[in-house]
Amino acid sequence: MSTKKIPTICGMCTVRCPMIAEVENSAIKFLHGNPHADGMNSSLCPRGVAGKALINDNERLKQPLIREGARGEGKWRKASWEEALDYVAEKLQGVIDQYGARGVALSDRGGPFRDFHRAFLRALGSPNYCNHDSSCARNVQHANQSLTGMGRKGVYYDLKNAKHVVVQMRNIFESISVAEVNDLTDAMSKGCKLTVIDIRANVTATKADRFFMVRPGSDYAFNLAVIHELLAHELYDKDYARKYIQDLDALKEFVRDYTPQWAEAETGVPADQISRFAAQLAKDAPNVVWHPGWMMARYQNTFYQVRSVYIINALLGSIGAKGGLAFVNKPKDAGYADLKHFQDLFEKPKEKRADGVGWKYPQFESGPGLAHLLYEAMETQDPYPVKAYIAFRHDPLMGYPEPDRMKQMFDNLDLLVSVTFTWCDTAWYADVVLPMSPYLERESLLAAKNYLKPYFFMRRRALEPRFDTKAEWEIFAGLARRMGIKELDYDNIADIWNFQLQDTGVSIEDFKETGFVFLTDKPMYRNRDELKFGTESGKIEIISKKLKDLDIESLKPYESPEEPPEGQFRLTFGRCALHTQGHTVNNPALNELMSENVLWINTKPAEKLGIADGDLVNVTQEGYTEQIHARVTEFIHPDAIFVIHGFGHQLPVESRAYGKGLADHHFMKGTLKKWDPAGGALAYQENFVTVSRAH
Numbered sequence: 120m121s122t123k124k125i126p127t128i129c130g131m132c133t134v135r136c137p138m139i140a141e142v143e144n145s146a147i148k149f150l151h152g153n154p155h156a157d158g159m160n161s162s163l164c165p166r167g168v169a170g171k172a173l174i175n176d177n178e179r180l181k182q183p184l185i186r187e188g189a190r191g192e193g194k195w196r197k198a199s200w201e202e203a204l205d206y207v208a209e210k211l212q213g214v215i216d217q218y219g220a221r222g223v224a225l226s227d228r229g230g231p232f233r234d235f236h237r238a239f240l241r242a243l244g245s246p247n248y249c250n251h252d253s254s255c256a257r258n259v260q261h262a263n264q265s266l267t268g269m270g271r272k273g274v275y276y277d278l279k280n281a282k283h284v285v286v287q288m289r290n291i292f293e294s295i296s297v298a299e300v301n302d303l304t305d306a307m308s309k310g311c312k313l314t315v316i317d318i319r320a321n322v323t324a325t326k327a328d329r330f331f332m333v334r335p336g337s338d339y340a341f342n343l344a345v346i347h348e349l350l351a352h353e354l355y356d357k358d359y360a361r362k363y364i365q366d367l368d369a370l371k372e373f374v375r376d377y378t379p380q381w382a383e384a385e386t387g388v389p390a391d392q393i394s395r396f397a398a399q400l401a402k403d404a405p406n407v408v409w410h411p412g413w414m415m416a417r418y419q420n421t422f423y424q425v426r427s428v429y430i431i432n433a434l435l436g437s438i439g440a441k442g443g444l445a446f447v448n449k450p451k452d453a454g455y456a457d458l459k460h461f462q463d464l465f466e467k468p469k470e471k472r473a474d475g476v477g478w479k480y481p482q483f484e485s486g487p488g489l490a491h492l493l494y495e496a497m498e499t500q501d502p503y504p505v506k507a508y509i510a511f512r513h514d515p516l517m518g519y520p521e522p523d524r525m526k527q528m529f530d531n532l533d534l535l536v537s538v539t540f541t542w543c544d545t546a547w548y549a550d551v552v553l554p555m556s557p558y559l560e561r562e563s564l565l566a567a568k569n570y571l572k573p574y575f576f577m578r579r580r581a582l583e584p585r586f587d588t589k590a591e592w593e594i595f596a597g598l599a600r601r602m603g604i605k606e607l608d609y610d611n612i613a614d615i616w617n618f619q620l621q622d623t624g625v626s627i628e629d630f631k632e633t634g635f636v637f638l639t640d641k642p643m644y645r646n647r648d649e650l651k652f653g654t655e656s657g658k659i660e661i662i663s664k665k666l667k668d669l670d671i672e673s674l675k676p677y678e679s680p681e682e683p684p685e686g687q688f689r690l691t692f693g694r695c696a697l698h699t700q701g702h703t704v705n706n707p708a709l710n711e712l713m714s715e716n717v718l719w720i721n722t723k724p725a726e727k728l729g730i731a732d733g734d735l736v737n738v739t740q741e742g743y744t745e746q747i748h749a750r751v752t753e754f755i756h757p758d759a760i761f762v763i764h765g766f767g768h769q770l771p772v773e774s775r776a777y778g779k780g781l782a783d784h785h786f787m788k789g790t791l792k793k794w795d796p797a798g799g800a801l802a803y804q805e806n807f808v809t810v811s812r813a814h
């Protein structure tokens with residue numbers, strides 16, 4: 120039997136690396152990176168390779184399910200797709216008839232494959248699309264917008280050509296984007312320095328030239344002191360600043376007292392080290408990438424911390440530089456029309472959004488909204504009732520804090536639908552579960568990547584579905600058909616792809632060999648002397664006009680993070696290389712490699728509490744307790760404890776993940792209300808817990 124090599128796109132996390140699936144006898148023989156990917160992300164991480172185990176997993180969803188018992192009780196009726204889609208379409212229509220189209224909401228996990236389901240929602244006439252980003256990178260998005268007028272993806276972290284990379288609250292070698300890992304290791308082998316600023320020595324720190332262990336939540340103080348040094352000693356790029364940075368004097372005045380000596384008391388990092396570090400950055404400028412971070416829904420001041428990072432990059436002249444934060448190019452920069460969007464077939468709904476974004480909160484970008492405010496609106500019915508909700512590729516009951524509160528909010532819904540390829544908490548609580556085929560068993564819409572070399576890419580089906588599952592386009596085309604939306608009524612992916620490609624001059628054939636089509640041969644860098652920023656002034660606005668008009672501060676004075684009360688710890692969390700959020704924990708291969716998380720706790724407080732490495736401990740918040748094994752280490756700040764997110768599953772249908780480890784999101788009382796009115800994201804790390812030895 121010959122082996123077929125099918126270029127496709129990994130789906131085990133949001134990064135979507137190009138991959139090759141080698142298929143023999145209708146089974147996966149081997150999964151590996153796509154060598155045509157030009158080095159950018161031509162290899163896979165362990166999760167990508169575990170796609171084979173995902174296909175073989177007998178505990179994944181096998182057919183549509185309709186709830187029989189109470190929500191969350193786990194009593195299901197197996198349904199055909201006909202029956203399940205009829206059921207969902209009828210319920211959606213019922214909600215639309217009674218409450219109007221605005222009574223329907225849909226959320227997803229963001230990313231490049233959203234056009235079809237967003238078009239579906241728009242065709243219904245609802246403005247209530249949200250993505251997950253208020254639980255992830257919203258602060259980064261809004262921080263960059265407030266300074267440069269570009270979103271966070273308006274720049275590419277050109278790690279490969281950098282001389283110095285700084286990662287702060289960013290575990291770049293474990294919380295993986297393969298391209299970033301490859302680019303950074305390449306650069307380091309050519310002498311690039313790596314500085315890590317973290318509350319614990321993660322794997323990235325073990326590879327670093329400099330590691331600063333800061334007090335949890337004090338990063339903004341550290342950064343203000345760096346800005347102070349760059350300005351006070353005139354170490355910044357003066358030509359760049361003259362040309363592009365507005366309100367530098369206001370910044371100078373603002374940081375005047377934020378000296379390294381002051382920051383030492385806040386962060387625990389010796390003042391002379393901060394000074395030396397700032398001087399080194401100036402030497403390496405403009406080929407410096409101070410990574411603005413990714414999962415930055417952490418503290419009440421994280422938006423301002425991220426702004427300070429962009430400001431440092433600007434002072435070093437690295438925004439727009441090769442080896443810095445280089446501007447990405449869109450298809451049109453390479454002389455190509457973009458893919459045609461299904462969304463554009465429908466008029467943008469004029470209705471106000473239920474989450475208030477764009478009208479009550481004009482400071483935020485309205486596209487993906489703020490999902491936590493959507494959930495709140497489900498309960499308050501203010502500004503109007505939202506009665507149907509499709510969680511598509513999204514597990515808010517694990518990804519947002521306070522699942523019990525969230526369930527109360529969802530209880531106001533007439534219809535809760537989960538579209539997912541694995542079991543997840545939201546699916547378990549849903550009325551209807553629509554199982555999507557895992558990435559190796561489905562194709563997706565074509566997508567465009569804005570990059571130094573912009574490209575289009577194609578996810579192809581490597582296998583036929585093993586169970587009764589469907590691709591996204593099949594699910595939404597099925598719903599569209601039932602709801603009379605002719606423009607989305609497709610029964611063939613080639614027709615969808617041809618629709619998308621119609622203006623581009625590219626054809627489906629062009630993807631055959633490699634799975635993507637580069638729109639230029641060489642990386643395209645902007646001329647650093649002729650940069651144009653997306654703000655009204657065309658410059659980097661230290662004092663954002665938009666924020667100022669809304670009476671929101673651009674330069675916020677530092678407030679010291681609360682110390683943990685006596686005997687308590689700040690709960691912190693992050694990712695590991697072997698799992699994606701919570702949805703791979705039951706994957707047979709990945710579970711075998713890592714089946715539970717452990718609690719990082721500093722040696723000194725552990726000693727005081729009589730906790731030894733490996734002991735089982737209780738973690739408690741307001742009378743609620745879970746147990747976990749301790750990892751006692753000096754490599755974490757004594758104020759913090761740390762766990763990998765995504766564990767502590769409680770679904771009986773996941774035998775491998777069930778009851779293993781601790782769920783950090785269960786220890787976040789009140790966090791749904793703690794969100795930043797300037798940045799938009801929730802503050803997940805403003806929580807304290809007690810730890811004791813379990814007897």
Ligand SMILES: Nc1nc2c(c(=O)[nH]1)N[C@H]1C(S)=C(S)[C@@H](COP(=O)(O)OP(=O)(O)OC[C@H]3O[C@@H](n4cnc5c(=O)[nH]c(N)nc54)[C@H](O)[C@@H]3O)O[C@H]1N2
Pocket residue numbers: 130131227228251254255414511512513514515517518519520538539540541542543555556558692693694699700701702764765783784803
């Ligand atoms: N306490 C705490 N909360 C967190 C975090 C944390 O560290 N701690 N991390 C935050 C971060 S950074 C993020 S991004 C969010 C993540 O949370 P979510 O945005 O909910 O993302 P995932 O958990 O990756 O995926 C959600 C569901 O979609 C399904 N899924 C994933 N990929 C696909 C796919 O390709 N197709 C289909 N059909 N289904 C898919 C999975 O089975 C999973 O059940 O959580 C945030 N919440």
Ligand SMILES: Nc1nc2c(c(=O)[nH]1)N[C@H]1C(S)=C(S)[C@@H](COP(=O)(O)OP(=O)(O)OC[C@H]3O[C@@H](n4cnc5c(=O)[nH]c(N)nc54)[C@H](O)[C@@H]3O)O[C@H]1N2
Pocket residue numbers: 132133255256287288289290291293294295296316317318319321333334335336337338412413414415417691692693694695696697698699700761804
């Ligand atoms: N393997 C794997 N890779 C992934 C993902 C995954 O689930 N698994 N998810 C993807 C997604 S959605 C995202 S958003 C990214 C997230 O990527 P990152 O944002 O890099 O992710 P985290 O691992 O949550 O945390 C980064 C670091 O922040 C540190 N930290 C916590 N509190 C503080 C603090 O107060 N100050 C400082 N300086 N550091 C602190 C933690 O110790 C941790 O090392 O990863 C992506 N890549």
Ligand code: SF4
Pocket residue numbers: 129130131132133134135136162163164165166167168295296297
């Ligand atoms: S980083 Fe890993 S899991 Fe994510 S898309 Fe790439 S190979 Fe897949």
Ligand SMILES: [Mo]
Pocket residue numbers: 254255256413414
């Ligand atoms: Mo994320």
